[in-house]
Amino acid sequence: MEVVIVPDAKAGGELIAEAMAQLLRRKPDALLGVATGSTPLPVYEALAAKVRSGAVDTARARIAQLDEYVGLPAEHPESYRSVLRREVLEPLGIDMDAFMGPDGTAADVQSACEAYDRALGGAGGVDLQLLGIGTDGHIGFNEPCSSLASRTRIKTLTEQTRVDNARFFDGDIEQVPHHVITQGIGTILEARHVVLLATGEGKADAVAASVEGPVAAVCPASALQLHPHATVVVDEAAASKLKLADYFRHTYAHKPDWQGI
Numbered sequence: 001m002e003v004v005i006v007p008d009a010k011a012g013g014e015l016i017a018e019a020m021a022q023l024l025r026r027k028p029d030a031l032l033g034v035a036t037g038s039t040p041l042p043v044y045e046a047l048a049a050k051v052r053s054g055a056v057d058t059a060r061a062r063i064a065q066l067d068e069y070v071g072l073p074a075e076h077p078e079s080y081r082s083v084l085r086r087e088v089l090e091p092l093g094i095d096m097d098a099f100m101g102p103d104g105t106a107a108d109v110q111s112a113c114e115a116y117d118r119a120l121g122g123a124g125g126v127d128l129q130l131l132g133i134g135t136d137g138h139i140g141f142n143e144p145c146s147s148l149a150s151r152t153r154i155k156t157l158t159e160q161t162r163v164d165n166a167r168f169f170d171g172d173i174e175q176v177p178h179h180v181i182t183q184g185i186g187t188i189l190e191a192r193h194v195v196l197l198a199t200g201e202g203k204a205d206a207v208a209a210s211v212e213g214p215v216a217a218v219c220p221a222s223a224l225q226l227h228p229h230a231t232v233v234v235d236e237a238a239a240s241k242l243k244l245a246d247y248f249r250h251t252y253a254h255k256p257d258w259q260g261i
């Protein structure tokens with residue numbers, strides 16, 4: 001696992017957007033796995049700027065969704081499908097034909113989960129999966145004690161996650177669904193490169209537990225320690241509880257220029 005400490009969220013966004021751009025230059029039809037939440041927004045803004053300036057071409061890029069609320073109509077403004085259309089697909093000029101995601105409104109949710117899991121494999125697998133992290137260490141919607149081998153399935157949100165996400169629902173927790181579909185931890189670990197971005201002091205405990213704690217289902221993001229190519233990008237505030245921060249800074253500062261993340 002590589003930990004990169006950046007000065008702020010904008011620098012983290014730029015670093016990850018450049019990694020995505022390099023991937024797309026190498027593989028124009030790369031499948032990018034994208035996350036929702038506020039944290040990844042600087043990545044999408046930086047990548048959209050590269051598209052506008054002609055530094056990268058997204059004409060053949062494909063996008064895969066990480067998780068979704070169960071029961072919200074796809075056209076609901078806070079369904080993750082809508083959020084990704086607004087924040088990722090439109091700014092990057094990618095149309096819905098190149099998008100794949102689970103059906104949160106399916107009558108048979110379990111079958112929809114299995115179908116999505118299979119579809120990811122059928123599409124050749126995710127090339128780069130971008131993740132945020134919950135304050136409790138969740139990735140996607142894999143709440144604490146999710147199986148580290150889990151596949152795409154239905155989960156019940158913790159009260160804390162519903163409280164955290166109520167800000168997207170007029171601050172009204174009653175509007176936040178209890179159930180979600182999420183790529184499993186095992187599914188996420190199949191991506192060829194996993195990049196987690198965490199910013200702000202509120203994520204410092206979760207980052208320290210994920211990076212320097214034991215691999216344990218109680219902290220789902222700690223599963224990234226098992227991935228052969230995982231990159232954790234953190235700003236100074238999110239890095240503030242890392243004991244090995246100086247080592248991570250030193251290592252990154254001395255990487256060969258050609259290596260990228």
Ligand SMILES: N[C@@H]1[C@@H](O)[C@H](O)[C@@H](COP(=O)(O)O)O[C@@H]1O
Nearest residue numbers: 035037038039132133134140141
């Ligand atoms: N399902 C999403 C996660 O993918 C995201 O990482 C998390 C943190 O969001 P934020 O980046 O806004 O803190 O929120 C939700 O739970």
